[in-house]
Amino acid sequence: RNGMGLRPLGTSAAEFEQDLLSNLYYRRGTTVESASTQDAYETLALTVRDRLAERRVRTAAAHYAANPRWVYYLSAEYLLGKQLEQNMLYSGTDRIARVAMKQLGLDPDEVEGLDIEPGLGNGGLGRLAACLLDAMATLDIPAVGYGIRYDLGIFKQAFKDGAQVEKPDDWTYQGNPWEFPAPDDQQTVFFYGHTERDENGRTQWIPGEIVLGEPSHMLVPGHGTDTVNIVRLWRARGSESSFDLSRFSAGQYAEAVDEAVHAENISKVLYPDDSTELGRELRLKQQYFLVSCSLRDIIRRFRLRNTDWAEFPKKTVIQLNDTHPTLAIPELMRLLVDEEGLGWDLAWALTKQTFAYTCHTLLPEALETWPVHMFERLLPRHLEIVYEINERFLAEVRDRFPGDVDRLRRMSIIQEEPERRVRMANLAVVGTQAVNGVAELHSQLLAETTLRDFADLWPTKFHNVTNGISPRRFIKLANPTLSSLITEGLGSDAWINDLDQLTGLERLTGDAAFREKWRAVKRANKVRLGLGDPDSLTDVMIKRFHEYKRQQLNLLHIITLYQRIKASPGRAYAPRTVLFAGKAAPAYHAAKHIIRLINAVAAVIDADPAVSPYLKVVFPPNYNVTLGSLIIPAADLSEQISLAGKEASGTGNMKLALNGALTIGTLDGANIEIRDRVGADNFFLFGLDTPAALELRHGGAYQPRAFYEQDEELRSALDAILDGKFLGVGREVAESLLGRDEYLTLADYRSYIDCQEQVEKAWADTEQWTTSSILNTARSGFFSADRTVRDYAAGIWHVSPVQVTR
Numbered sequence: 001r002n003g004m005g006l007r008p009l010g011t012s013a014a015e016f017e018q019d020l021l022s023n024l025y026y027r028r029g030t031t032v033e034s035a036s037t038q039d040a041y042e043t044l045a046l047t048v049r050d051r052l053a054e055r056r057v058r059t060a061a062a063h064y065a066a067n068p069r070w071v072y073y074l075s076a077e078y079l080l081g082k083q084l085e086q087n088m089l090y091s092g093t094d095r096i097a098r099v100a101m102k103q104l105g106l107d108p109d110e111v112e113g114l115d116i117e118p119g120l121g122n123g124g125l126g127r128l129a130a131c132l133l134d135a136m137a138t139l140d141i142p143a144v145g146y147g148i149r150y151d152l153g154i155f156k157q158a159f160k161d162g163a164q165v166e167k168p169d170d171w172t173y174q175g176n177p178w179e180f181p182a183p184d185d186q187q188t189v190f191f192y193g194h195t196e197r198d199e200n201g202r203t204q205w206i207p208g209e210i211v212l213g214e215p216s217h218m219l220v221p222g223h224g225t226d227t228v229n230i231v232r233l234w235r236a237r238g239s240e241s242s243f244d245l246s247r248f249s250a251g252q253y254a255e256a257v258d259e260a261v262h263a264e265n266i267s268k269v270l271y272p273d274d275s276t277e278l279g280r281e282l283r284l285k286q287q288y289f290l291v292s293c294s295l296r297d298i299i300r301r302f303r304l305r306n307t308d309w310a311e312f313p314k315k316t317v318i319q320l321n322d323t324h325p326t327l328a329i330p331e332l333m334r335l336l337v338d339e340e341g342l343g344w345d346l347a348w349a350l351t352k353q354t355f356a357y358t359c360h361t362l363l364p365e366a367l368e369t370w371p372v373h374m375f376e377r378l379l380p381r382h383l384e385i386v387y388e389i390n391e392r393f394l395a396e397v398r399d400r401f402p403g404d405v406d407r408l409r410r411m412s413i414i415q416e417e418p419e420r421r422v423r424m425a426n427l428a429v430v431g432t433q434a435v436n437g438v439a440e441l442h443s444q445l446l447a448e449t450t451l452r453d454f455a456d457l458w459p460t461k462f463h464n465v466t467n468g469i470s471p472r473r474f475i476k477l478a479n480p481t482l483s484s485l486i487t488e489g490l491g492s493d494a495w496i497n498d499l500d501q502l503t504g505l506e507r508l509t510g511d512a513a514f515r516e517k518w519r520a521v522k523r524a525n526k527v528r529l530g531l532g533d534p535d536s537l538t539d540v541m542i543k544r545f546h547e548y549k550r551q552q553l554n555l556l557h558i559i560t561l562y563q564r565i566k567a568s569p570g571r572a573y574a575p576r577t578v579l580f581a582g583k584a585a586p587a588y589h590a591a592k593h594i595i596r597l598i599n600a601v602a603a604v605i606d607a608d609p610a611v612s613p614y615l616k617v618v619f620p621p622n623y624n625v626t627l628g629s630l631i632i633p634a635a636d637l638s639e640q641i642s643l644a645g646k647e648a649s650g651t652g653n654m655k656l657a658l659n660g661a662l663t664i665g666t667l668d669g670a671n672i673e674i675r676d677r678v679g680a681d682n683f684f685l686f687g688l689d690t691p692a693a694l695e696l697r698h699g700g701a702y703q704p705r706a707f708y709e710q711d712e713e714l715r716s717a718l719d720a721i722l723d724g725k726f727l728g729v730g731r732e733v734a735e736s737l738l739g740r741d742e743y744l745t746l747a748d749y750r751s752y753i754d755c756q757e758q759v760e761k762a763w764a765d766t767e768q769w770t771t772s773s774i775l776n777t778a779r780s781g782f783f784s785a786d787r788t789v790r791d792y793a794a795g796i797w798h799v800s801p802v803q804v805t806r
């Protein structure tokens with residue numbers, strides 16, 4: 001029996017089979033003879049989950065005993081990926097579960113096929129959150145992720161006549177076996193209303209609306225350790241009184257549930273937009289909902305073992321994943337000052353010590369701001385607090401830079417012109433003890449440009465923590481055959497939790513048999529993906545659609561190749577499959593035009609027998625973690641072609657390099673660090689660097705038309721679009737490039753095309769390519785999320801691991 005007085009769950013296939021049968025019977029109320037596939041799936045999930053639940057209970061006990069400093073990760077988005085395969089691996093049940101299912105006459109692939117991916121995020125930021133949670137658990141760091149349990153995740157993308165259409169993602173339609181409801185920890189959240197001062201001069205917020213936050217959590221197991229942390233997700237509910245029985249009785253059914261529906265809308269849908277401000281008030285409401293529920297929960301947890309508020313920052317670090325949860329800063333002030341009665345100065349010192357902020361962008365339009373009038377209406381007390389924070393902060397700036405009115409205007413948390421707005425990034429910098437960018441270049445540019453005034457004032461507050469990815473998710477699970485080969489080559493699988501060990505592969509670059517197997521694995525992964533000729537160069541661009549990421553540049557290369565093949569049909573072209581995957585924000589029309597044009601070009605090439613043997617464009621819809629995990633292991637070439645100075649970091653670039661793809665890329669984001677590590681010979685570099693791009697863009701002299709006029713191939717590619725050669729689609733794309741060309745696509749065209757020729761030459765030399773591919777994997781250890789978390793732990797969080805013992 002274990003410490004809980006329970007019989008430990010068995011580790012043999014026979015015992016797992018018994019538990020499957022028992023769960024099928026007692027928790028699904030059926031037998032193996034009459035079970036549906038859904039019954040079998042839910043039962044399998046519960047049987048795996050039970051193994052982790054036991055570790056979870058021990059983890060909670062160990063954490064309680066240690067009373068450690070906790071990391072609370074606040075994020076509006078999580079892209080957790082499918083849970084079943086992960087949890088089978090982490091619980092060590094992957095093999096026995098399959099044996100047991102077969103014993104019961106169940107088809108493991110069919111059963112596992114029912115596992116759903118929770119799509120609670122848009123892109124890089126949400127997936128990063130999931131990778132960091134994975135690494136924190138693996139490194140035994142006591143941590144809780146907080147987020148929103150959106151009813152509808154990121155939309156499902158489909159194509160109609162080549163254009164993106166969006167369908168709702170009702171991801172819990174069949175239930176979610178991975179979730180533990182925790183109704184006892186329900187929280188009450190206020191909105192609207194007004195403030196009053198009581199007889200002691202304390203401020204009281206009299207709310208205009210009250211909503212309930214219902215938590216549930218999913219397990220976040222560590223790999224190779226007994227630690228199981230949690231991610232706690234909040235769902236909005238109307239209060240008991242929100243159902244109007246008298247209206248219902250009078251037949252006014254819609255009106256009767258009006259208030260409840262209104263409340264529940266808060267966690268109804270993830271906003272499918274990660275760069276521009278949409279959804280407005282409801283989005284702000286979501287942010288406060290997340291923050292309010294999470295902070296109360298954090299305080300509840302603190303109080304389990306502590307009484308003295310001075311201890312709070314010693315026991316708590318709250319990492320803000322971008323500005324979305326920044327309202328946590330005024331909310332903690334409100335709780336400490338209004339509810340706990342602390343003086344402002346003490347409350348502010350505690351608050352600042354508690355928070356840290358990660359910025360994920362350089363695009364000014366992606367820095368959130370909220371209209372003051374909206375903020376005031378929804379959160380009247382918080383606006384008062386923000387004003388007070390701002391007044392004291394500006395006094396500090398005035399002291400340091402007397403007479404510098406412009407600086408005050410730029411740094412103020414309140415923007416005055418053209419409209420009064422609350423600047424969330426400024427609030428996040430002012431209210432935290434550490435601010436970090438997510439790649440070296442990004443952190444440098446943040447301090448030199450976007451947040452320069454703040455870096456002048458507080459230089460030591462600014463840090464870099466280069467992003468990382470979970471090796472468990474993005475090589476062990478995604479690429480099992482490569483993982484086996486690496487384990488065979490290195491003689492152990494210890495590299496999975498110590499990715500630097502991959503450097504041991506370098507000595508295998510001289511081993512002919514290993515090289516042969518390396519190529520065979522890549523080929524098999526292309527066959528598994530099933531899109532295009534497995535012997536072709538598989539050229540992959542997988543990411544959100546955004547003009548700064550420049551899918552349009554890739555497209556111009558495809559059109560140029562197409563035209564070259566048409567012009568000289570007799571030559572021997574190396575077959576190439578260009579794969580795109582990614583979603584565009586529904587309201588981002590320019591990005592949607594690019595999607596439509598890619599599909600049109602793909603169709604025209606497919607229909608042209610002179611070209612299709614050499615060139616194929618594929619665009620599987622609905623890019624998500626699951627699809628990415630199939631594409632990444634199959635890639636030969638990774639397209640990381642954003643305009644220098646625009647991509648904060650990128651993490652797809654790391655996943656692809658780790659899986660042996662060579663990068664064609666600009667000196668942007670983490671590409672620079674990837675190139676530094678894998679070696680310039682194993683990376684195809686092109687394009688303007690950041691200073692050159694800034695000069696060209698802001699020197700005011702950039703004329704995209706001049707590039708069009710001078711370069712015959714570029715002209716011909718753009719003319720083909722303008723002449724309607726691709727099903728008449730894409731004029732908007734060409735016109736935008738010839739108009740402003742915000743992201744200097746035409747300026748980088750020639751350099752990119754020439755670089756793609758280098759790629760082609762390199763691809764023709766199979767042996768050299770194989771060496772580069774192995775070296776990309778061997779030298780990508782730095783990009784493990786374990787290293788990222790160690791950097792956060794040492795440089796920002798100052799936390800230590802807590803071991804979970806049996």
Ligand code: DL6
Pocket residue numbers: 123124125126128274322360361366438467647648649650651669
């Ligand atoms: O840090 C994770 C990820 C970076 O790798 C990408 O470069 C960056 O674009 C992305 N940002 C977002 C949303 N941005 N905001 N704000 O996903 O973060």
